[in-house]
Amino acid sequence: MATKIAETYFRIEIELNLPDQEGLEKSLDAIAANASRGLFNQQVEVVSFVTSGSIRGWVVAAGTMALAIEHYGGFRDGLDYLIRDARTFSDQIISTVQNSGVPESKILRTERRLGVPGRVKRLLVQLDELKSHGRDLSKAQYDAKIESVKRKTLAILGDTDDTQDRALIVEVLPSSVRSRLPSQLPKPRKDGDIRFAIRPEEFEPLPDGGARLIDSRNTHSIAADAFRYPAVPSDPVYALEYIPGGFKLRAK
Numbered sequence: 053m054a055t056k057i058a059e060t061y062f063r064i065e066i067e068l069n070l071p072d073q074e075g076l077e078k079s080l081d082a083i084a085a086n087a088s089r090g091l092f093n094q095q096v097e098v099v100s101f102v103t104s105g106s107i108r109g110w111v112v113a114a115g116t117m118a119l120a121i122e123h124y125g126g127f128r129d130g131l132d133y134l135i136r137d138a139r140t141f142s143d144q145i146i147s148t149v150q151n152s153g154v155p156e157s158k159i160l161r162t163e164r165r166l167g168v169p170g171r172v173k174r175l176l177v178q179l180d181e182l183k184s185h186g187r188d189l190s191k192a193q194y195d196a197k198i199e200s201v202k203r204k205t206l207a208i209l210g211d212t213d214d215t216q217d218r219a220l221i222v223e224v225l226p227s228s229v230r231s232r233l234p235s236q237l238p239k240p241r242k243d244g245d246i247r248f249a250i251r252p253e254e255f256e257p258l259p260d261g262g263a264r265l266i267d268s269r270n271t272h273s274i275a276a277d278a279f280r281y282p283a284v285p286s287d288p289v290y291a292l293e294y295i296p297g298g299f300k301l302r303a304k
Contacts, residue, residue: 054097054194055214058138059165059252060145063160064107072298073104079301080145084111087144091137093120101252110252111145113138117169118216127224128176134169153294165253171208172221175201179226200224201233210238240295 068076078099087097097114102108120137142164150159166173168278182197189197205225218237222230236279289304 055117055212055217056112056167057092057096057115057134057169058113058115058141058167058254059164059244060109060111060142061106061161061165061252062109062146062159063161064109064154065148065160066101066107066154066294068107068298069104070104073102073107075300076100076107076109076134079290079292079299080109082109082301083148083292084113084141084145086289087141087148088113091141093123097162109149110254112252113141113167116214116217117172118214118220120228127220129174131176135166135173138162138166138169148292152292152299168208168212168217175204175208176224178204179229183226187301198232201229205229205233206238252270 054115077100080102081098084100088098092113092115096113096117099112099247101110101112117130117134120134121127124130124133146162146164149162178197178201182194182201186197205221209218210223212221222233222237225233242292261289290301291304292301293302
């Protein structure tokens with residue numbers, strides 16, 4: 053089991069056919085494997101997704117929050133280091149895309165996403181604000197804030213496969229939130245099932261274990277077996293090179 057600890061998104065105004073789309077996914081897997089080395093205090097798994105037609109790409113790194121937090125000693129410090137590494141990881145992916153030879157005008161958007169650690173960090177900030185200013189709120193206002201934290205916590209737990217990570221998240225919550233959590237928390241997928249929790253943000257899970265892009269203009273879907281972590285080489289260091297009609301991977 054694993055937790056999504058980083059995600060990179062980019063959109064490029066270039067058309068790709070299906071074979072070139074699949075080739076770009078494999079190239080991004082190799083680049084992401086290199087980008088992740090020395091980060092996250094562990095060897096993470098990487099998986100890439102690219103839509104056909106005008107390119108929308110996602111590169112996801114998955115691992116265990118608990119390993120990093122244990123290494124750095126405290127939950128909050130470990131969380132900050134994970135978030136720093138997630139930014140570094142995305143910076144390398146985005147830089148590779150930007151330096152591939154794609155005309156700058158064709159790169160419409162890039163995003164650094166911080167995965168579950170980023171969501172937990174935002175939750176803790178909300179709790180800190182509530183602790184500092186809770187006395188200024190009416191009981192109804194305070195209860196509404198706590199209920200908001202509860203909903204966000206359940207959503208995070210529902211997207212966290214690793215049991216150690218789930219336990220850590222619950223442990224750092226104040227008793228005012230823990231006491232409101234249901235006795236039956238959202239369950240992670242069992243070993244052997246598709247790890248739907250690492251799907252990109254824009255995708256919704258399908259009953260067969262695959263996922264579908266949540267976009268009325270695009271019916272792109274990902275088969276269940278695409279969520280198996282690919283085996284990618286860590287050497288040599290790779291660069292992405294754009295050529296008219298597609299991309300190719302080359303060793304630096």
